């Protein structure tokens with residue numbers, strides 16, 4: 001019997017050490033409005049309860065080994081009437097009294113590990129806006145592959161699948177969701193008008209050689225390699241072909257934002273190209289910075305995915321298949337989710 005009790009005690013001790021989750025910092029973000037508890041554990045032991053009557057949200061982190069001792073003051077008074085701490089044994093909790101008509105959502109996010117309490121004035125609580133930009137459309141077919149496979153159709157289909165994957169968690173705006181012509185300038189205007197958080201442009205590559213295959217992802221850069229510049233020139237040429245002076249699309253982001261957007265776009269593009277090519281069984285042609293007119297005009301992080309070479313028999317059989325398009329959209333959506341959460 002005693003042995004059994006010891007075994008239980010040892011188990012409990014091990015359990016509490018394994019599942020300890022210390023609060024490293026408590027932050028109040030104003031945009032988007034959030035209370036963030038930075039944690040040292042990716043799977044923290046926590047509880048959360050909300051009482052409608054008192055509009056009080058209780059969030060408690062359990063298994064705290066090292067107490068967080070800095071004072072916590074409410075810096076989101078437009079959303080929170082009051083913030084009260086509660087410490088007991090190895091638990092550290094917060095009573096957050098919400099202002100009237102404020103909605104909340106509690107989630108665990110990783111890299112860095114944190115518990116996030118999103119606060120908003122609308123019930124949908126979708127904090128982020130993703131703009132999906134299927135390239136070309138209407139009179140602009142984009143590149144044309146074998147069996148008359150058209151870039152504009154492939155990228156629209158992938159774009160719509162991507163929208164379906166994301167719409168439950170994000171505000172999703174498409175620059176086009178039908179077969180219509182949209183100028184490059186209007187595409188970036190759409191993103192800027194609604195304050196996009198990320199911009200994902202979808203294209204397919206063209207090459208006169210059917211031997212070229214694989215996918216690659218571009219981000220906006222004023223400097224580029226000769227290869228990346230040639231791809232940007234090619235995509236920009238469609239704008240020119242349909243009467244648009246693409247050099248009149250100016251870089252909208254100031255220098256600080258330009259660097260910040262690039263800092264965010266590069267790791268996103270890098271992990272996406274690695275995982276997406278692997279998932280699709282396609283060659284990974286890496287990431288490149290280039291001066292794409294459509295990316296130059298936006299004021300947020302953004303990427304342009306060249307999903308494959310439309311003239312390559314291998315790539316075209318993948319990117320023209322509905323099930324593969326869906327698979328691709330699912331993977332891109334997963335990366336967008338990881339990017340934000």
Ligand SMILES: [Zn+2]
Nearest residue numbers: 135142203204
């Ligand atoms: Zn294109």
